[in-house]
Amino acid sequence: MNNMGVAQLEASNYEEALSLFQSSLQMLDQNSKNLQLASLTCMQSCGPIPEACEEETSSSRDSYIYQRREYDEGMHFFSSPIKMDGPLVDVIDSDHSAATVLLFNMGLLCLYRHKDEEASECFIRALFLARCAERSSPVGAVAILHNIGYIQYRNSELEKALRTFSEALQLFRHSSNKVQLAATLNCLGVLYFHLPKSDTSRSMDYYVKALEIRKQFLGRDHKDVATTLNNIGRVHYIKGEYDHALAKYLDALRIRRGLLGKDHLDVAATVYNAGQTFHQQGQLDKALKYYQEFMRITVPKLGQNHRDVAIMLKCMAQIYHEQREYDRALKLYEEALNVGSAALGMHAEVASILNKMGNLHYERGDFDNALSRYQQGLDVERAVLHSLHPNITVTLTNIGQIHKQRGEYTAALKMYKDALDIQVKSLGQTHPSIAVTLSNMGLIHYQNKSYSKSLDIYQEALRIRRDAFGESHLDVASSLNSIGLVLFKLGLHEMAMQSFLESLKIRRALLGEAHRDVAIILYNIATIHLERGDEDEAMKCYKETLRVERAALGPDHSDVILTLQYTAQVHQQRGELYEALDCYFEVLRIQRRNFSENDPSIARTLNSIANIHLQNGNTVGVVSTMSEAARIMGRAGRSEEELRLSGFHLYGFAILHPECAPAA
Numbered sequence: 001m002n003n004m005g006v007a008q009l010e011a012s013n014y015e016e017a018l019s020l021f022q023s024s025l026q027m028l029d030q031n032s033k034n035l036q037l038a039s040l041t042c043m044q045s046c047g048p049i050p051e052a053c054e055e056e057t058s059s060s061r062d063s064y065i066y067q068r069r070e071y072d073e074g075m076h077f078f079s080s081p082i083k084m085d086g087p088l089v090d091v092i093d094s095d096h097s098a099a100t101v102l103l104f105n106m107g108l109l110c111l112y113r114h115k116d117e118e119a120s121e122c123f124i125r126a127l128f129l130a131r132c133a134e135r136s137s138p139v140g141a142v143a144i145l146h147n148i149g150y151i152q153y154r155n156s157e158l159e160k161a162l163r164t165f166s167e168a169l170q171l172f173r174h175s176s177n178k179v180q181l182a183a184t185l186n187c188l189g190v191l192y193f194h195l196p197k198s199d200t201s202r203s204m205d206y207y208v209k210a211l212e213i214r215k216q217f218l219g220r221d222h223k224d225v226a227t228t229l230n231n232i233g234r235v236h237y238i239k240g241e242y243d244h245a246l247a248k249y250l251d252a253l254r255i256r257r258g259l260l261g262k263d264h265l266d267v268a269a270t271v272y273n274a275g276q277t278f279h280q281q282g283q284l285d286k287a288l289k290y291y292q293e294f295m296r297i298t299v300p301k302l303g304q305n306h307r308d309v310a311i312m313l314k315c316m317a318q319i320y321h322e323q324r325e326y327d328r329a330l331k332l333y334e335e336a337l338n339v340g341s342a343a344l345g346m347h348a349e350v351a352s353i354l355n356k357m358g359n360l361h362y363e364r365g366d367f368d369n370a371l372s373r374y375q376q377g378l379d380v381e382r383a384v385l386h387s388l389h390p391n392i393t394v395t396l397t398n399i400g401q402i403h404k405q406r407g408e409y410t411a412a413l414k415m416y417k418d419a420l421d422i423q424v425k426s427l428g429q430t431h432p433s434i435a436v437t438l439s440n441m442g443l444i445h446y447q448n449k450s451y452s453k454s455l456d457i458y459q460e461a462l463r464i465r466r467d468a469f470g471e472s473h474l475d476v477a478s479s480l481n482s483i484g485l486v487l488f489k490l491g492l493h494e495m496a497m498q499s500f501l502e503s504l505k506i507r508r509a510l511l512g513e514a515h516r517d518v519a520i521i522l523y524n525i526a527t528i529h530l531e532r533g534d535e536d537e538a539m540k541c542y543k544e545t546l547r548v549e550r551a552a553l554g555p556d557h558s559d560v561i562l563t564l565q566y567t568a569q570v571h572q573q574r575g576e577l578y579e580a581l582d583c584y585f586e587v588l589r590i591q592r593r594n595f596s597e598n599d600p601s602i603a604r605t606l607n608s609i610a611n612i613h614l615q616n617g618n619t620v621g622v623v624s625t626m627s628e629a630a631r632i633m634g635r636a637g638r639s640e641e642e643l644r645l646s647g648f649h650l651y652g653f654a655i656l657h658p659e660c661a662p663a664a
Contacts, residue, residue, distance in 0.1 A: 001020050001023055001024045001027075002020075002021070002024050002083070002084050002098070002101060002102055002105065003083045003084060003085060004020050005017045005020035005021045005024065005081075005105060005109075006081040006082070006083050006105060008020060009081050009105065009108070009109055009112070010081065012112075014109060014112060014113055017109055018109060018113075021102055021105060021106045021109060022106075024098075024102050025099070025102050025103075025106065028098060028099050028102065071265060071266060071268075071269035072227050072266045072269075073190050073227065073230075073231060074183065074186045074187065074190065074224065074227040074228065074231065075150050075153055075154075075187055075190055076146075076147075076150050077146055077180075077183035077186075077187070078142075078143035078144075078146045078147060078183075079108065080108075081104075081105040081108050081109075082101050082104060082105060082138070082139060084098070084101060084138075096129050096132065096133060097129075097133060097138050099126075099129055100126050100129040100130050100133070100138060100139050101138050101139055103122045103123070103125050103126035103129070104122070104123070104126045104139045104143070104144060104147075106122045107119045107120075107122035107123040107126065107144075107147055108147070110122060111147070111150075111151070116151050116154070116155060119147070119151055120148060120151050123144050123147050123148045123151070124148065126139060126144050127141060127144045127145065127148070130144055140180075141168075141171055142168045142171050142172075142175070142177075142180055142184065143180075145164055145165070145167055145168040145171075146165070146168060146183070146184070146187070148164050149161045149164035149165045149168070149187065150187075152164060153187075153190075153191065153194075158191055158194060158195055158196075161191050162188070162191050162192075165184055165187050165188050165191065166188070168184050169181075169184050169185070169188065172184070178213050178216075178217050179213070179214070179217055179218065181213060182209075182210040182211075182213035182214045182217070182224070182228075183210070183224070185206045185207075185209050185210035185213070186206065186207065186210040186224075186227070186228050186231065188202075188206045189202075189203045189204070189205075189206035189207040189210065189228075189231060190203075190231060192206065193231070193234065193235060193238075198238060200235050200238055200239055203235055204232065204235050207228055207231050207232045207235065208232070210228050211225065211228045211229065211232065214228060221255050221258065221259070222255075223255065223256070223259050223260070223266075225255060226251075226252040226253075226255035226256045226259070226266075226270075227252075227266075229248045229249075229251050229252035229255070230248070230249065230252040230269070230270050230273065232248045233245045233246075233247075233248035233249040233252065233270075233273060233277075234273065236248060237273070237276070237277060237280075240280075242277050242280050242281050245273075245277050246274060246277045246278070246281075249270055249273045249274040249277060250274060252270050253267065253270045253271065253274060256270055262297075263297050263301075264297070265297065265298065265301060265302075267297060268293075268294050268297040268298050271290050271293050271294050271297070272290070272291070272294045272312070274290050275287045275288075275289075275290025275291045275293075275294065275315070276315070278290060279315070279318075279319065284319050284322060284323060287315075287319060288316060288319045291312055291315055291316045291319070292316070294312050295309070295312055295313075295316075298312070304339065305339055305342040305343045306339070306343055307340065307343045307344055307347075307349060309339050309343075310336045310337075310339040310340035310343055310344070310349060310353070311336075311340075311349065313332050313333075313335050313336035313339060314332075314333065314336040314340075314352070314353050314356060316332050317329045317330075317331075317332035317333040317336060317356065318356065320332065321333075321356070321359075321360055326360055326363075326364055329360055330357065330360060333353060333356055333357045333360065334357075336353050337350065337353045337354065337357070340353055346380055346383050346384050347380070347384060348380070348381065348384055348385060348391070350380055351377040351378075351380040351381045351384070351385075351391065351395075352377075352391075354373045354374070354376045354377035354380065355373070355374060355377040355394070355395060355398065357373040358370045358371075358372075358373035358374040358377060358398060359398075361373060362398070362401070362402065367402050367405060367406060370398075370402055371399065371402050374395055374398050374399045374402070375399065377395050378392065378395045378396065378399065381395060387422070388422050388425055388426040390422075390426070392419075392422060393419040393422050393423055393433075393437075396415045396416070396418050396419040396422075397415065397416065397419050397437070397440065399415045400412045400413075400414075400415030400416045400419070400440065401440075403415060404440075404443070404444055404447070409444050409447065409448045412444050413441060413444050416437055416440050416441045416444065417441070419437050420434065420437045420438070420441070423437060430464055430467055430468065431464075431468075432464065432465060432468045432469070432475065434461075434464055435460075435461040435462075435464040435465050435468075435475065435479070436461075438457050438458075438460055438461040438464070439457075439458065439461045439478070439479065439482065441457050442454045442455075442457035442458040442461065442482060442486075443482070445457065446482075446485065446486060446489075449489075451486050451489050451490050452490075454486050455483065455486045455487070455490070458479060458482045458483045458486060459483065461479050461482075462476065462479035462480065462483065465479055471506070472506055472509060472510065473506070473510075474506070474507070474510055474511075474517075476506060477502075477503040477506035477507050477510075477517075478503075480499045480500070480502045480503035480506070481499070481500065481503045481520070481521060481524065483499045484496045484497075484499035484500040484503065484524060485524070487499060488524075488527070488528060488531075493528050493531065493532060496528060497525065497528050500521055500524050500525050500528070501525070503521050504518065504521040504522070504525070507521060513548060513551075514548055514551035514552045515548070515552050516548075516549065516552045516553055516559065518548050518552075519545050519548040519549045519552060519553075519559065519563075522541050522544050522545040522548060523541070523542070523545045523562075523563060523566075525541050526538045526539075526540075526541030526542045526545060526566070527566075529541060530566075530570065535570055535573065535574055538570055539567070539570050539571075539574075542563055542566055542567040542570065543567065545563045546560065546563050546564065546567065549563060555590075556590045556593055556594060558594070560590060561587050561590055561591065564583045564584075564586055564587045564590075565583070565584075565587055565605075565608075567583050568580040568581075568583035568584050568587070568608070571583065572612065572615075577612050577615055577616055580612055581609065581612050584605055584608050584609045584612070585609070587605050588602065588605050588606070588609070591605060597632075598632050598635040598636045599632075599636070600632065600633060600636050600638050600642070602629075602632055603628075603629040603630075603632040603633045603636070603638075603642075603643065604629075604642075604643075606625045606626070606628055606629035606632070607625075607626070607629050607643045607644065607645070609621075609625050610622045610625040610626045610629065610645055611645060611646055613625065614645060614646050615646075622645070626643065626645060629643055630643065
């Protein structure tokens with residue numbers, strides 16, 4: 001009767017298998033009263049088989065498709081029921097032995113029916129009988145422990161699962177079965193990987209040992225070898241070792257395609273992992289190709305409204321998002337949102353999609369839609385996540401950023417304060433993340449001209465960062481720069497200079513000479529010299545700033561324009577008009593290269609050039625440049641009143657000097 005139940009189980013006829021296993025166990029229970037099998041929950045009347053439930057470990061990473069029952073991590077190695085035939089019949093010499101087999105098979109059936117409590121009960125009873133029989137048991141304790149550990153794993157009881165699989169590992173001191181040993185090592189690797197704080201070192205150690213054994217005893221192209229290769233790839237991925245990850249994924253993919261065909265879900269899992277790695281490497285076209293292959297495989301098998309389809313649609317949208325193809329990205333985000341909402345309802349993955357959509361709208365300058373999506377994401381996060389979850393602080397910060405951009409400083413501060421409250425409660429008063437939020441708040445007060453408040457907040461952020469990182473850290477340099485800006489606004493130029501110089505020292509030491517952040521500090525130092533009337537020192541700093549910007553950013557970057565403009569102004573103040581003209585002509589060249597021909601900034605640069613021509617008495621140059629500036633302003637739909645020549649608006653200058661009026 002057991003064998004008939006196994007046949008029904010293998011044919012997925014679960015109700016028939018259940019009836020046969022129950023009858024067998026009842027017969028044994030009647031023969032051996034001390035077995036007490038009637039008390040098992042699985043022996044009671046069972047309801048219908050529930051729909052397949054979503055499973056995920058609590059520590060599942062957002063960086064890859066959730067590894068649940070659809071994809072093989074090698075966690076359910078002993079998943080085949082046992083028949084009482086062949087050599088096994090000689091081992092089954094008592095009702096206890098037969099009961100061990102039946103309980104094991106019943107446990108598997110309960111697993112297939114998604115009744116984990118009943119399955120665990122069967123396996124625990126089978127384990128007791130197997131331990132009593134010791135080596136004469138027809139079912140090894142390792143196989144039973146594996147299933148108990150698997151149940152614990154898929155119910156997110158990772159510490160319990162670790163203990164269970166570790167117990168199984170200890171049994172191999174008395175066993176020569178290397179294939180089962182490799183399976184146990186692989187499972188331990190999976191568990192250490194999925195811990196809330198992934199122990200990638202121990203995980204990799206177990207995986208490497210498992211892979212070595214599997215290659216030796218199963219061959220290099222066995223499906224279990226592919227499983228471990230895929231698992232090793234994920235460890236490399238989490239550690240940011242993308243080249244190593246990709247090598248493992250592609251090797252696993254080759255094996256899986258060869259053994260399973262191109263349309264198997266395990267192939268899809270590795271296809272996704274490889275695509276995600278290409279994505280991280282910036283190879284967006286390759287990543288998109290792999291994502292599309294994942295969709296081709298999974299949609300027919302899992303259905304359109306499946307969470308992994310939603311995740312993949314989000315990933316494809318991110319590709320177009322990063323390529324600034326905003327319309328195509330938004331369409332895919334909308335589709336991902338619809339699928340995710342249908343598959344999951346109120347769920348963190350839905351919140352993630354909403355926040356991605358908010359990011360896209362923000363980048364397009366569409367603050368209304370960005371705010372709407374961020375708010376929707378925040379509502380979902382507050383409904384499904386712990387009140388102190390870090391994702392909530394990210395969304396609050398994003399909302400605060402929009403209010404800041406709009407000049408709604410009170411609303412922005414409220415968002416930052418809410419985020420700060422969560423961080424203080426969850427991380428403590430001195431965590432570096434606190435300093436980030438404080439810096440955002442300090443910037444709000446700075447922009448709102450509340451310089452004293454801004455200074456207090458920036459100094460607190462600096463204290464936290466120095467305590468956390470020491471003196472030589474880029475975040476410390478950033479805080480020093482912010483403090484210098486506030487001190488400059490307060491008129492405390494010497495203190496501002498000291499702060500800037502400290503920041504410059506750190507940045508040069510850590511970033512080298514040719515870095516944009518070094519140029520920013522040099523620019524700020526030059527501004528202090530200029531404010532103090534020390535034009536020589538200002539000029540030296542501006543020229544050094546230009547050298548660094550050109551080396552770090554290229555000769556045509558927008559930062560170069562700003563520094564050239566200030567350099568030109570210093571030359572002009574010093575009466576060095578030809579040097580000033582050279583700077584403005586360089587600005588004009590960069591603007592014409594980077595901007596549209598009717599950009600008002602070009603007209604303003606022409607206006608500056610005309611002023612120098614006027615100082616030089618070059619009326620032809622004045623007429624030519626001002627006429628061109630006026631035409632650009634007109635085509636841009638801007639007023640000529642914005643142009644000013646030596647204290648005159650263009651219109652007023654044309655009345656006094658009609659020969660200089662712009663040509664129509």
